[in-house]
Amino acid sequence: MIESQLLSKVLDENSxxxxxxxxxxxxxxxxxxxxxxxxxxxxxxxxxxxxxxxxVAKYEDFDYTASVSDSFAYLAKTLKGQxxxxxxxxRLAKVNENFKNMNGTDxxxxxxxxxxxxxxxxxxxxxxxxxxxxxxxxxxEWYNENKENRSYTxxxxxxxxxxxxxxxxxxxxxxxxxMAYTNKGKSWVGSDIGNTxxxxxxxxLHYSPELSKKQQVYRNDTLRGHFNNVDIRRGQxxxxxxxLEYLNGFNEENECPYYIKTMxxxxxxxxxxxxxxxxxxxxxxxxxxxxxxxxxxxxxxxxIGRDGMSATSRxxxxxxxxxxxxxxxxxxxxxxxxxxxKTDEDELEVEIPCPQVTDYxxxxxxxxxxxxxxxxxxxxxxxRLLLAKxxxxxxxxxxxxxxxxxxxxxxxxxxxxxx
Amino acid sequence: MEKMNHICQLAPYCKVAGKDGxxxxxxxxxxxxxxxxxxxxxxxxxxxxxxxxxFFHNLPIKEDNPVAYTFTKAYTANIxxxxxxxxxxxxxxxxxxxxxxxxxxxxxxxxxxILHEYLLERVKQQSKGGRVIETNPALFYKASELQTLYNSxxxxxxxxxxxxxxxxxxxxxxxxxxxxxxxxxIGIRQKITDAxxxxxxxxxxxxxxxxxxxxxxxxxxxxxxxxxxxxxxxxRIEGMTEQVSFKGKDHRKGGIL
Numbered sequence: 084m085i086e087s088q089l090l091s092k093v094l095d096e097n098s099x100x101x102x103x104x105x106x107x108x109x110x111x112x113x114x115x116x117x118x119x120x121x122x123x124x125x126x127x128x129x130x131x132x133x134x135x136x137x138x139v140a141k142y143e144d145f146d147y148t149a150s151v152s153d154s155f156a157y158l159a160k161t162l163k164g165q166x167x168x169x170x171x172x173x174r175l176a177k178v179n180e181n182f183k184n185m186n187g188t189d190x191x192x193x194x195x196x197x198x199x200x201x202x203x204x205x206x207x208x209x210x211x212x213x214x215x216x217x218x219x220x221x222x223x224e225w226y227n228e229n230k231e232n233r234s235y236t237x238x239x240x241x242x243x244x245x246x247x248x249x250x251x252x253x254x255x256x257x258x259x260x261x262m263a264y265t266n267k268g269k270s271w272v273g274s275d276i277g278n279t280x281x282x283x284x285x286x287x288l289h290y291s292p293e294l295s296k297k298q299q300v301y302r303n304d305t306l307r308g309h310f311n312n313v314d315i316r317r318g319q320x321x322x323x324x325x326x327l328e329y330l331n332g333f334n335e336e337n338e339c340p341y342y343i344k345t346m347x348x349x350x351x352x353x354x355x356x357x358x359x360x361x362x363x364x365x366x367x368x369x370x371x372x373x374x375x376x377x378x379x380x381x382x383x384x385x386x387i388g389r390d391g392m393s394a395t396s397r398x399x400x401x402x403x404x405x406x407x408x409x410x411x412x413x414x415x416x417x418x419x420x421x422x423x424x425k426t427d428e429d430e431l432e433v434e435i436p437c438p439q440v441t442d443y444x445x446x447x448x449x450x451x452x453x454x455x456x457x458x459x460x461x462x463x464x465x466x467r468l469l470l471a472k473x474x475x476x477x478x479x480x481x482x483x484x485x486x487x488x489x490x491x492x493x494x495x496x497x498x499x500x501x502x
Numbered sequence: 503m504e505k506m507n508h509i510c511q512l513a514p515y516c517k518v519a520g521k522d523g524x525x526x527x528x529x530x531x532x533x534x535x536x537x538x539x540x541x542x543x544x545x546x547x548x549x550x551x552x553x554x555x556x557f558f559h560n561l562p563i564k565e566d567n568p569v570a571y572t573f574t575k576a577y578t579a580n581i582x583x584x585x586x587x588x589x590x591x592x593x594x595x596x597x598x599x600x601x602x603x604x605x606x607x608x609x610x611x612x613x614x615x616i617l618h619e620y621l622l623e624r625v626k627q628q629s630k631g632g633r634v635i636e637t638n639p640a641l642f643y644k645a646s647e648l649q650t651l652y653n654s655x656x657x658x659x660x661x662x663x664x665x666x667x668x669x670x671x672x673x674x675x676x677x678x679x680x681x682x683x684x685x686x687x688i689g690i691r692q693k694i695t696d697a698x699x700x701x702x703x704x705x706x707x708x709x710x711x712x713x714x715x716x717x718x719x720x721x722x723x724x725x726x727x728x729x730x731x732x733x734x735x736x737x738r739i740e741g742m743t744e745q746v747s748f749k750g751k752d753h754r755k756g757g758i759l
Contacts, residue, residue, distance in 0.1 A: 463537030485528060490528070501630050
């Protein structure tokens with residue numbers, strides 16, 4: 084019986100206040116409300132729960148269960164569910180009486196109010212909340228976990244300064260947006276982020292609807308091994324032996340996965356449901372840390388237009404949180420905003436203007452949903468990555484990148500001692 | 503990977519120029535200065551091809567203009583500080599019997615040499631971890647070209663005018679914000695319109711207010727400049743520059759024979 088199990092666990096672990104966390108009150112107990120009431124009074128007086136023998140001696144009907152293995156969360160949630168159902172029955176017991184006494188309008192109104200109240204009750208029992216007033220202990224545990232697991236919950240970026248600005252990198256569960264004008268190299272930067280995550284032992288699930296499977300794989304080889312991208316595709320590498328040797332390192336012994344899915348693997352298109360299904364199947368062991376969607380606009384949305392894209396974005400946000408993965412969504416800024424700025428005098432400009440979040444009006448939901456927004460631009464090998472939105476106090480800062488995509492170098496410009 | 507010291511303007515100052523593994527298209531200062539080879543800050547100066555190799559060490563004015571040469575030497579020796587302090591220059595000609603207009607005396611060549619020296623110093627400064635380049639460090643523009651660009655907003659079809667207008671305002675913004683600007687051959691036209699005079703005043707006044715360094719070259723001394731560009735502009739130029747005169751024969755003459 085859930086009531087006795089929960090109270091037994093409270094006695095065993097001397098943790099009456101855990102019940103407050105789940106908002107459990109005397110009215111939630113049907114059979115043992117008197118036992119609950121006694122324990123509560125005892126705790127208030129002595130600041131600890133009584134010995135179980137004291138309780139059993141006092142209330143013979145109390146069915147004490149030793150060493151309950153179920154968690155507080157499970158027991159409390161189940162009790163809340165039962166309590167809600169019981170309260171619903173009690174409320175509905177008045178149906179017959181009211182049906183007789185009330186006129187049609189009043190009865191309909193009463194019925195509607197009761198239904199609304201029942202719905203609220205059911206919802207409150209099915210969701211576990213956080214009672215900020217009572218969860219100090221839990222927060223202590225979180226804080227200590229943060230200290231211990233920091234390197235396991237933050238995915239470092241390929242760029243040291245950005246990693247520092249983000250307080251350690253991309254956090255698992257986060258929604259990250261990378262925006263750029265077309266043909267500037269945003270897929271390269273996305274792949275660079277993916278490969279850095281993988282090299283740091285975070286599994287990657289990379290959806291690349293824009294590229295073919297070979298193109299995406301070769302890009303990874305170029306970024307990791309700096310093999311000439313064009314020459315790999317043509318089979319003309321000068322350092323062919325090095326490449327073949329490098330490929331030997333990619334074998335069944337590697338436990339950390341890097342899954343790539345391109346259009347060839349997605350005959351029905353890429354949707355949030357597909358991603359959810361993939362994560363359920365591939366991330367059962369929690370090895371995947373980063374999901375990359377290279378081309379949000381190429382996804383299949385539930386509806387056409389902004390509403391459809393917004394719905395997908397909201398769904399993705401929930402998926403990242405539910406599966407504890409960082410989700411990197413790569414999106415193209417509408418080229419109209421770039422065209423508006425472009426003139427024949429551009430080659431005189433040395434600034435590299437990054438797209439602003441306000442340039443993007445197609446579906447602002449994508450920007451709103453993201454915890455981190457990066458925008459990127461690149462001109463003639465000079466790149467700029469702007470941190471347009473983030474939780475840390477570094478919004479608006481940018482880093483200079485040196486980009487040679489064909490040789491797989493996207494590096495932060497660091498000071499040199501050449502002069 | 504191919505070495506880049508044969509095209510890199512920083513090579514004479516670089517400790518790793520021509521060294522394997524360092525001197526290539528991935529070098530940070532190289533990419534900053536030359537982009538992927540033919541672009542970057544070097545191209546963004548808008549210096550005409552004719553003056554690409556103008557530097558202080560090959561400046562051909564020592565004989566005809568020893569004072570200007572000595573002045574330029576002193577100025578470039580401390581160029582980062584001089585530009586940051588907004589110390590502008592006005593290079594003008596003194597006509598003589600052989601050269602009645604005072605043309606071809608080396609004003610533009612000297613101005614570009616200073617521009618190049620500054621650009622290299624700025625790239626070196628940023629590359630060593632110093633002040634970051636956020637806007638054009640050095641820009642060259644002919645005053646007559648600016649006037650033509652301004653006028654093009656009112657010529658041709660509506661589309662042409664719109665495009666020219668976008669171009670003009672982009673250039674105007676660059677002229678107003680470049681760390682160093684060479685405004686070449688100012689006052690070359692007999693008389694400028696009131697509308698263009700206003701535009702030019704706005705650019706010059708903005709640079710004066712922001713203490714940005716400008717080199718003006720002109721065939722006219724400052725006291726005669728007001729006749730063509732108006733008193734407001736002449737007065738501002740006088741206030742923001744050191745005047746350096748150039749004389750001698752016209753070196754543009756001669757031909758290939």
